[in-house]
Amino acid sequence: MVKAVVIRRSDRPIEVVDIEVGAPKVGELAIRIVAAGVCHSDLSLAKAGGAGMELPVVLGHEAAGIVERVGEGVAGFGEGDHVILSPVPQCHHCRFCDSGQWTLCDSSLRAFTGKMFDGTTRMSLDGAAVTQMACIGAWSERTVVPAMSAVKIDKAMPLEQAALIGCGVVTGYGAAVNVADISRGDSVAVIGCGGTGLNAVQGARLRGAERIIAVDVIVEKLELARRFGATDTINAESSDAVAAVQDLTAGYGVDVGIDAVGTKATFAQVVAMTRRGGQCILSGMAAPDLSFSMMQFTAAGKILKGNMLGMGDFRVEFPKLVKLYQDGELMLDELITKRISLEQVNTAFEDMEAGKVARSVIDL
Numbered sequence: 570m571v572k573a574v575v576i577r578r579s580d581r582p583i584e585v586v587d588i589e590v591g592a593p594k595v596g597e598l599a600i601r602i603v604a605a606g607v608c609h610s611d612l613s614l615a616k617a618g619g620a621g622m623e624l625p626v627v628l629g630h631e632a633a634g635i636v637e638r639v640g641e642g643v644a645g646f647g648e649g650d651h652v653i654l655s656p657v658p659q660c661h662h663c664r665f666c667d668s669g670q671w672t673l674c675d676s677s678l679r680a681f682t683g684k685m686f687d688g689t690t691r692m693s694l695d696g697a698a699v700t701q702m703a704c705i706g707a708w709s710e711r712t713v714v715p716a717m718s719a720v721k722i723d724k725a726m727p728l729e730q731a732a733l734i735g736c737g738v739v740t741g742y743g744a745a746v747n748v749a750d751i752s753r754g755d756s757v758a759v760i761g762c763g764g765t766g767l768n769a770v771q772g773a774r775l776r777g778a779e780r781i782i783a784v785d786v787i788v789e790k791l792e793l794a795r796r797f798g799a800t801d802t803i804n805a806e807s808s809d810a811v812a813a814v815q816d817l818t819a820g821y822g823v824d825v826g827i828d829a830v831g832t833k834a835t836f837a838q839v840v841a842m843t844r845r846g847g848q849c850i851l852s853g854m855a856a857p858d859l860s861f862s863m864m865q866f867t868a869a870g871k872i873l874k875g876n877m878l879g880m881g882d883f884r885v886e887f888p889k890l891v892k893l894y895q896d897g898e899l900m901l902d903e904l905i906t907k908r909i910s911l912e913q914v915n916t917a918f919e920d921m922e923a924g925k926v927a928r929s930v931i932d933l
């Protein structure tokens with residue numbers, strides 16, 4: 570029996586219960602989770618009572634751990650390997666992987682069902698199958714995942730920091746480094762300075778952006794954004810963020826605007842604060858349904874790009890981000906605001922909604 574955070578019924582709050590985790594089958598790995606981040610997608614899923622996934626479901630998709638058992642037919646992994654888990658599997662042979670859009674891999678659709686490739690799950694509760702968020706179910710002391718959802722990393726890398734790389738870091742960093750085309754000297758605005766936005770800020774810094782404008786409504790987050798590389802900060806509660814960005818860019822707007830929140834209001838802001846012909850990167854999905862005038866894209870020639878998990882090849886991205894951290898180029902320690910136990914997940918959700926934390930990390 571292992572402890573896990575479960576949604577049992579859509580009208581009931583999340584609970585910590587004992588579940589069973591079976592052995593890995595062909596192409597799978599058994600993992601002991603060491604650390605897991607609390608991400609907005611976990612909160613959204615909890616609030617939506619599983620969001621259409623079959624219940625019960627174990628939450629958690631941003632994590633790092635140690636390989637305990639290697640299933641049949643898996644090459645390249647051994648017991649004791651340290652891994653970062655990826656919220657979508659990457660097969661490396663479908664049309665998306667072949668064309669360099671690895672996070673859109675055909676296998677990634679599997680992650681939305683929370684079931685393994687044979688349509689079953691390895692977790693169970695009182696004999697009944699338990700769905701695993703993102704094919705992972707990381708808020709559990711142990712799990713079984715498809716081998717293509719794991720990436721081996723240097724054992725010297727602390728697993729708490731490594732865990733964050735799997736979703737928030739790779740998404741924000743990738744928004745600035747892979748999705749946006751940022752040239753040295755460009756101006757960049759990032760709306761939302763949580764786990765994703767802060768990494769977009771440091772991604773923009775690593776790409777050599779000259780002016781990096783961070784926008785948020787919480788003073789502490791704006792201060793943190795400065796440490797991550799923001800040259801200017803705007804409090805969107807006390808000032809008009811679009812006007813403030815225009816003031817800082819001679820009236821033009823920024824070359825690249827990144828929306829790390831994803832609401833109707835932030836979408837309107839990111840489009841308005843990006844210069845004519847500039848790039849608007851959508852990297853949040855807090856309230857994804859909206860309508861807008863296409864004139865900004867036709868008459869003003871702006872470019873709209875969507876970002877799914879940084880769009881990169883995780884086998885390359887995760888070790889690269891580990892190396893950047895080890896070289897002192899990528900800030901990860903500063904993202905960890907709180908260390909908690911599985912039982913404290915509800916408090917972590919409250920902190921997240923109050924905008925109090927960059928990331929809470931669950932130590933297992």
Ligand SMILES: [Zn+2]
Nearest residue numbers: 608610736737
């Ligand atoms: Zn996430």
Ligand SMILES: [Zn+2]
Nearest residue numbers: 660663666674
């Ligand atoms: Zn693929």
